[in-house]
Amino acid sequence: MxxxxxxxxxxxxxxxxxxxxxxxxxxxxxxxxxxxxxxxxxxxxxxxxxxxxxxxxxxxxxxxxxxxxxxxxxxxxxxxxxxxxxxxxxxxxxxxxxxxxxxxxxxxxxxxxxxxxxxxxxxxxxxxxxxxxxxxxxxxxxxxxxxxxxxxxxxxxxxxxxxxxxxxxxxxxxxxxxxxxxxxxxxxxxxxxxxxxxxxxxxxxxxxxxxxxxxxANSADFARVRTPDTEPQLREKLGSALAEAGGHVLPEQDGALRVTGLALPRISDVAHEAGVRLWELSPHQASLEEAYMRMTQGAVDYRSTADQKAGLQQPLPPGAQPPMPVPGQGQPGWYAPPPPQQGGQPFAMPAPGAAPAGPYDGAQAGGHGAPGGPSAGAPNPYAQPASQAPQAPQGQAPAPAAAVPPPAPQQAPVAAPADLTKPEDPR
CATH class of the missing domain: 3.40.50.300 (P-loop containing nucleotide triphosphate hydrolases)
Structure with missing residues (x-):
């Protein structure tokens, strides 16, 4: 010992x-x-x-x-x-x-x-x-x-x-x-x-x-009571009857009742006398974890706080390149994932005052699947300013914005074979 x-x-x-x-x-x-x-x-x-x-x-x-x-x-x-x-x-x-x-x-x-x-x-x-x-x-x-x-x-x-x-x-x-x-x-x-x-x-x-x-000693046992979901008036009737019998009744989120102060046989008798059918009558005892947390809640030295993620986000350094523009983004029928980021940043930070964009920014901008049509007041952090929009070559009419398909993913240039770079033999 x-x-x-x-x-x-x-x-x-x-x-x-x-x-x-x-x-x-x-x-x-x-x-x-x-x-x-x-x-x-x-x-x-x-x-x-x-x-x-x-x-x-x-x-x-x-x-x-x-x-x-x-x-x-x-x-x-x-x-x-x-x-x-x-x-x-x-x-x-x-x-x-x-x-x-x-x-x-x-x-x-x-x-x-x-x-x-x-x-x-x-x-x-x-x-x-x-x-x-x-x-x-x-x-x-x-x-x-x-x-x-x-x-x-x-x-x-x-x-x-x-x-x-x-x-x-x-x-x-x-x-x-x-x-x-x-x-x-x-x-x-x-x-x-x-x-x-x-x-x-x-x-x-x-x-x-x-x-x-x-x-x-460190938990309150209770009974869980459930009436037919199709007859909500029975739930109210049973709650009133149990309260009159000396029980303490609390509603649960799923529609059941949590009853304390009455034994299960007494709850069954009250429901029978009130003419209420029961779908569930079960005892509930707290787990050891619940009882332990209740007893030791005042003796915990190390408590976590909310994760302030906004405080971890830093502005882009001076001279950082903005995200690549996507032609046609924000136009009806447009759908594409966000463009790749430049400068090694895992997430592109929107310009000051711009609303954050979700993973499918086209839907937010009134694109495919957005109810209510385009939203003119919703800024798009990935949209290119009008002054920087790509210009059509001289002598050609600019193509409609909606007809411009999303650009294909860029691939690294493939080096030409060594023998193709040599000048041709004059013979």
Missing amino acids: IEAVGLTKRYGDKTAVYNLSFQVRPGAVTGFLGPNGSGKSTTMRMILGLDNPTAGAVTIGGYPYRKLPNAPRQVGALLDAKAVHGGRSARNHLLSLAQLSGIPARRVDEVLGVVGLQEVAKKRSKGFSLGMGQRLGIAAALLGDPQVLLFDEPVNGLDPEGILWVRNLMKALAAEGRTVFVSSHLMSEMALTADHLIVIGRGQLLADMSVRDFIS
Whole structure:
């Protein structure tokens, strides 16, 4: 069993953990939850004796980690899967750990089989993927067959099959009477794996209870009720009847009703007495993620803000070339994608005061498919000024604008073969 009493850790002016007390009991998977920067990793390091607490104490089986006889055979931990010498093979890494702890070499091959790395046991760990590194770290934690196990984000980088394997492994270890302490940010996985939860925020304890009690204490259960869509008057009638019976009714966006304060049998009785047919009557319980977000919303240190994309856009540098003109653009029947941009710019910036153009500017300018005909007031950032319009050769009448087809894509000039550039032989 792991027991922390008044655990406190300060780094200068920053308090990472403050007066934290909890117990991790054997025979169950205990989830350790909290936002980034809440002190989870610091707490685990103090449990393993890697950091000394400023105040308080934490023990494993009644002893501090450093006073445990042959601690690696009593406690296994995965804190950083990358803490491996990249030049060693997976087997040699585990073999060196086994020799330091007096563990038989045959145990190395056993745990390699447990984590599924027996086929790559002789490969250097620096070539391992993130998921393979996680498996190797779990193998190191299991090496001494310990009774107490600590895992920090054990499913990080694993594929769905690997996540399912870790979940079953945690449950199997706890079923054998071991103490299993797991830190994770995957709420859906914790809901399927953990039996008990310890939640901290900004270094302080927020909750220490079972998963079921945690969800019930931090969420409001409700019933979802739906009447026939073809008879909207029944929905109003049922809502009034439920409100008179003491329920709190809120409409849902899809036309259903969210009812709190009444049990499902009572809702059914009220609907029957009101003569209302029901298409749906189902209970709804918040997920672990919803309950967790509700509890920790005031303990989050890192919050994102709106992405102000307009602030990332810079004007074109002086002397930059404008977009290539497209003859006939904006005329009835015209349709073409925007022209290629010049100067290496990924997007052409419109002139000051011009409205932005969409990917199909012809539709905005009253082209093909634009309802209502041409819009004379809509400026076109890609349209060529009248003063720069191409002139027809002298003596020829200019062709109508609508008859000018879009120009073909320009291709790089092809160099002539070398023998064609030589002067002809006079003979």
